[in-house]
Amino acid sequence: FSEFSDILGDFFGFGDVFGAGSQQRRTRTQRGADLRYDLTISFEEAAFGVKTRIKIPGTEVCSACGGSGAKPGTHPTSCKGCGGRGAIRHQQGFFTLTRTCPTCSGAGKVLADPCKKCHGEGHVRVEKTLGVNIPAGVDSESRLRISGEGEAGSHGGPAGDLYVFLHVQEHPLFGREGNDLLCTVPINFAQAGLGAQIEVPTLDGNETLSIPEGTQSGHRFRIRGKGIPQINGHGRGDLYVTVKVVTPTHLTKEQRRLLEEFAALDNTGNHPTARKLSEKVKDLFS
Ligand SMILES: [Zn+2]
Ligand SMILES: [Zn+2]
Known part of the structure; x- marks a missing residue:
């Protein structure tokens, strides 16, 4: 190699x-x-x-002629046009001009009988x-x-x-920014609200990531040293995991009942963005 x-x-x-x-x-x-x-x-x-x-x-060197370009058994001959020098000199006034020999293209030798296998290339x-x-x-x-x-x-x-x-090629799970890896992992709203230990993929296999309670959708976690290795160097980039809170669909009767119960107890104080919004609305009309 x-x-x-x-x-x-x-x-x-x-x-x-x-x-x-x-x-x-x-x-x-x-x-x-x-x-x-x-x-x-x-x-x-x-x-x-x-x-x-x-x-x-x-x-590679032609096996038939051994690289000479001449038909096996023959040899390249010295060019008659230039006497084998590859260049022609002639006098013009005070100057001696030199130009490449047109007969042999400067090689100094000509092939009377070129090798058939390499067409004289050698x-x-x-x-x-x-x-x-x-x-x-x-x-x-x-x-x-x-x-x-x-x-x-x-x-x-x-x-x-x-x-x-x-x-x-692209990876089905990971994006790349320099030496950092990016991936998005779905969590449900119970995990987001209560906190959870979740499995996340890395290039070296799965890792456990601790999601603290009250995690918002779109929050980005960093796992150090799980990115791409530095080229010709030491160390690796980081893995950034963005969590996406997924809204449940197709609720069972029991789930629906519990969710309605939760909604009855819910207030905007639990939601940072909703609280900010209601304060702004209050300011607007006060
Ligand atoms: Zn040849
Ligand atoms: Zn010549």
Whole structure:
């Protein structure tokens, strides 16, 4: 498995990368092109990291000609146009001008009889399997660079780099904000009013959360250290659990009777928002 040599929070290298490539095009050695690979991983894989294998287009030395590009049994011959130098010089006034030899495109050698397998390229395209380590804590914004795994360079130039663009799938229960996890858990109004111990999901299994009495719908509880691990670091984010008080439906006769009894004893003093509202209404008409 190869390690990513770089983790880029933001991908801003396009201009540099392609600019450098085009400037080198006229020279004999040419850096290989960078490759982009889009990889979709699960929410849990992003949180805890994953070792995976990806298939990328690659090149390998042609087995028929051994990389020379010449038909087996023959050899590339020195270019007659430039005498094998790859460039042609000529005098113009005081100046000596040099230009790339058009016959051999600067290679200095020509193939009288190109290899049939690689069409004179000296290498063939193959599918390459690459093992990659995705560190814990990556997100959909993460771009990973594996240096030297892009396209092969030509005439001895270095290979380009492989950029892995990560796409993280959604989770059915959890949302994510940076390294924090968010989830919503329903409770009934008895639990909200009386307080309760409830089971809440985390990425590491269920946890018990204490709901104090008088908890309002929409209240957010924090469970420390149950979020996403810091990328290339220590510690984890937090899990925020929002409770949602669910109104009961399809009451039985007994439940209805008890609820009506409760309603008869109820007063707005029990409800912080209702109390505030009734005070405001009183102020309005006094
Ligand atoms: Zn060949
Ligand atoms: Zn030439």
